[in-house]
Amino acid sequence: MIQRFDGPYHASHIIGLQWCERREYFKTVVNREAAFRSFPAMLGTAIHACIAAWHSDGRPELDSEEAEQWFRDALDVEENTPNHPDEAILPVFWPSDDRDKDIDEGVKEFAPMFLAYTQHPFALSRDFEILGQEIKWQMIVPPRPPYLFEGRIDQVRRNDSGQIVMVDLKSGSMDATVGQFSLDHSIQFLTYALALYRGAVLEDLRGQVPAIVQFNLRDLIPYQKRQARRNGEENWTDSYREWFQLHVQTGPQGGEYIEAGEHRGPGAHWSYPPETLLLSHEKLLRDYVQPFRIGRYRPHYSSTSCNYCAYREECRKLSDGELTEMDHVTKQAAKVLAASGVELAEIMD
Ligand code: SF4
Numbered sequence: 001m002i003q004r005f006d007g008p009y010h011a012s013h014i015i016g017l018q019w020c021e022r023r024e025y026f027k028t029v030v031n032r033e034a035a036f037r038s039f040p041a042m043l044g045t046a047i048h049a050c051i052a053a054w055h056s057d058g059r060p061e062l063d064s065e066e067a068e069q070w071f072r073d074a075l076d077v078e079e080n081t082p083n084h085p086d087e088a089i090l091p092v093f094w095p096s097d098d099r100d101k102d103i104d105e106g107v108k109e110f111a112p113m114f115l116a117y118t119q120h121p122f123a124l125s126r127d128f129e130i131l132g133q134e135i136k137w138q139m140i141v142p143p144r145p146p147y148l149f150e151g152r153i154d155q156v157r158r159n160d161s162g163q164i165v166m167v168d169l170k171s172g173s174m175d176a177t178v179g180q181f182s183l184d185h186s187i188q189f190l191t192y193a194l195a196l197y198r199g200a201v202l203e204d205l206r207g208q209v210p211a212i213v214q215f216n217l218r219d220l221i222p223y224q225k226r227q228a229r230r231n232g233e234e235n236w237t238d239s240y241r242e243w244f245q246l247h248v249q250t251g252p253q254g255g256e257y258i259e260a261g262e263h264r265g266p267g268a269h270w271s272y273p274p275e276t277l278l279l280s281h282e283k284l285l286r287d288y289v290q291p292f293r294i295g296r297y298r299p300h301y302s303s304t305s306c307n308y309c310a311y312r313e314e315c316r317k318l319s320d321g322e323l324t325e326m327d328h329v330t331k332q333a334a335k336v337l338a339a340s341g342v343e344l345a346e347i348m349d
Pocket residue numbers: 020021022023299300301302305306309310311312315316326
């Protein structure tokens with residue numbers, strides 16, 4: 001079976017290929033047309049829209065009610081905007097089957113992040129100008145036939161010092177800390193920074209190496225213990241300080257207490273890629289997408305990939321229904337978990 005995909009390629013495709021080429025094949029090449037929209041993705045798009053509109057409106061001071069209204073309005077626009085190539089509006093997959101309840105919970109979680117952003121020095125400072133927001137870009141990477149990459153950059157700023165800064169806003173849950181190495185070598189950020197450097201984002205910035213900021217909006221709100229929420233515990237929202245004290249300070253390593261304040265982190269996490277890293281990334285981009293170019297996708301059987309894979313049945317069919325390495329991996333994982341008293345079903349849920 002050879003099924004090529006000639007792009008345009010996104011950074012998320014590359015990350016998908018690194019997890020499992022076969023899974024990325026199912027996701028991107030076979031099931032390219034989604035039947036539903038994901039509600040968490042809508043929440044992310046709505047907060048991006050709020051932040052862009054807030055900057056465009058001259059950064060007005062908002063209180064929590066106004067922030068909530070801005071967010072509800074943005075969500076409403078998102079829900080009713082055609083989002084299919086034929087201009088149709090795809091139905092939303094509501095997590096609890098109850099639209100109003102899901103919207104209320106989403107607003108409760110996201111409006112405080114938006115409000116906190118509007119009060120943060122990184123947003124309020126007068127030391128920069130915004131050169132563009134939510135900019136869609138396309139970049140051709142040689143040789144022949146060329147490779148087409150595309151993406152969208154949340155914000156491009158110019159600081160008073162002349163430094164160009166590329167900002168990526170993250171609203172999803174992630175680890176409590178941001179590793180500097182992962183930030184400096186992030187495929188997404190290097191690809192975006194390269195697009196900027198090549199003039200694909202704003203032509204007059206060609207040749208400028210930007211600084212990168214990953215802005216974690218969840219740094220600004222109390223840490224949420226999702227597992228505790230799932231378990232039905234009432235007090236599932238906690239400050240990072242409390243979380244840290246509970247899980248690290250009193251942990252077996254008796255680690256040093258880090259004064260994290262009431263927030264999870266500083267919001268803005270900076271990285272300064274050297275020009276040489278951008279140029280070597282450009283060469284790597286071509287290699288990364290080779291499975292798409294040649295139309296062959298290797299399965300990557302691993303407990304982390306396979307246990308959470310939505311395409312296990314399709315994958316099994318491709319392996320002619322035989323007991324595959326995937327089954328082996330899953331069984332191994334179940335055995336290890338059983339030994340530690342955890343049911344596989346528990347973590348699959
Ligand atoms: S089941 Fe495993 S090997 Fe198969 S597609 Fe999914 S992640 Fe890849």
